[in-house]
Amino acid sequence: MQPAAFNRPAAPFWDRIAPKYARKPVEDPLAYAEKLDAVEALLEPTDTVLELGCGTGSTAISLARSVAEYTATDVSPAMIGIAEEKGRAAGANNLRFAVGDAAGAAANVPFDVVLAFSLLHLVEDVAAVLASVSSQLKPGGLFVSKTVCMGEANLAMRGLVRTLEAFGLAPHVTSLCQVQLEALIQDAGFEIETIRHFGFNRFNPFIVARRPGWRRTSASPSPHFTSPSGSIGPEMEKSCLQSRDRAGPLLP
Ligand SMILES: C[S@@+](CC[C@H](N)C(=O)[O-])C[C@H]1O[C@@H](n2cnc3c(N)ncnc32)[C@H](O)[C@@H]1O
Numbered sequence: 001m002q003p004a005a006f007n008r009p010a011a012p013f014w015d016r017i018a019p020k021y022a023r024k025p026v027e028d029p030l031a032y033a034e035k036l037d038a039v040e041a042l043l044e045p046t047d048t049v050l051e052l053g054c055g056t057g058s059t060a061i062s063l064a065r066s067v068a069e070y071t072a073t074d075v076s077p078a079m080i081g082i083a084e085e086k087g088r089a090a091g092a093n094n095l096r097f098a099v100g101d102a103a104g105a106a107a108n109v110p111f112d113v114v115l116a117f118s119l120l121h122l123v124e125d126v127a128a129v130l131a132s133v134s135s136q137l138k139p140g141g142l143f144v145s146k147t148v149c150m151g152e153a154n155l156a157m158r159g160l161v162r163t164l165e166a167f168g169l170a171p172h173v174t175s176l177c178q179v180q181l182e183a184l185i186q187d188a189g190f191e192i193e194t195i196r197h198f199g200f201n202r203f204n205p206f207i208v209a210r211r212p213g214w215r216r217t218s219a220s221p222s223p224h225f226t227s228p229s230g231s232i233g234p235e236m237e238k239s240c241l242q243s244r245d246r247a248g249p250l251l252p
Helices: 011-023 029-040 058-066 077-090 124-135 157-168 180-186 234-241
Strands: 050-054 069-074 094-097 111-117 135-147 191-196 206-210
Touching: 050 058, 050 124, 058 077, 058 094, 058 111, 069 077, 069 206, 077 094, 077 180, 111 124, 124 135, 124 180, 180 191, 180 206, 191 234
Parallel strands: 050 069, 050 111, 069 094, 111 135
Antiparallel strands: 135 206, 191 206
């Protein structure tokens, strides 16, 4: 992993593609709906929520209805500009958008829940972002992430991503393996409660992790791991472990 000093600024890439990103239909609407349902089931009406890397705000606008206060941030001013327009049109009064890096602190800390969807693979210092998330959560608060684990993809796919990245056609992608991601989350002090996959993509785990402590909920769900069809397969885990040490250096 590169130290923070080597971080390349992510905003120009995302600013450039923001209008196109806003027009792009959701790739797998069923999987997206399942994800929203799963997150909603974790939220309490009294919760204050922070979403990192919120893009053009669609998820924030949907989920803000279920909680007391929702803050959504993104490194790209263009993404936030579009999100603010959409939020105003939706009349979401408890929703606030702000420009901010995922590793930085938001206003209104601490939060009951921090969300990060399709984000962690895009930040260069995942550990720094996780440490920041932990510091902004109340004890017992939840961190919910769904992110691409490019380290699970084959060499050809990783090579293609690196080539696109070199030509400025793709953002920086950190090649995480799922076991490495889990280890980073645990190293930041979280207890992983749930790992699921939505849709057909096995390289995009939905992870619910808790900062140790007590959180008041209307119904306290017991920690569980999903059925074999939804959880990480033993083959995937084995292949990851065979090729590199647990939480070893991240792949190029
Ligand atoms: C693939 S989009 C995902 C948007 C949204 N979370 C979703 O699931 O549709 C990634 C978003 O992360 C933002 N992003 C990239 N690097 C970031 C960083 N270091 N801090 C905060 N946001 C970042 C981008 O601007 C972009 O809006």
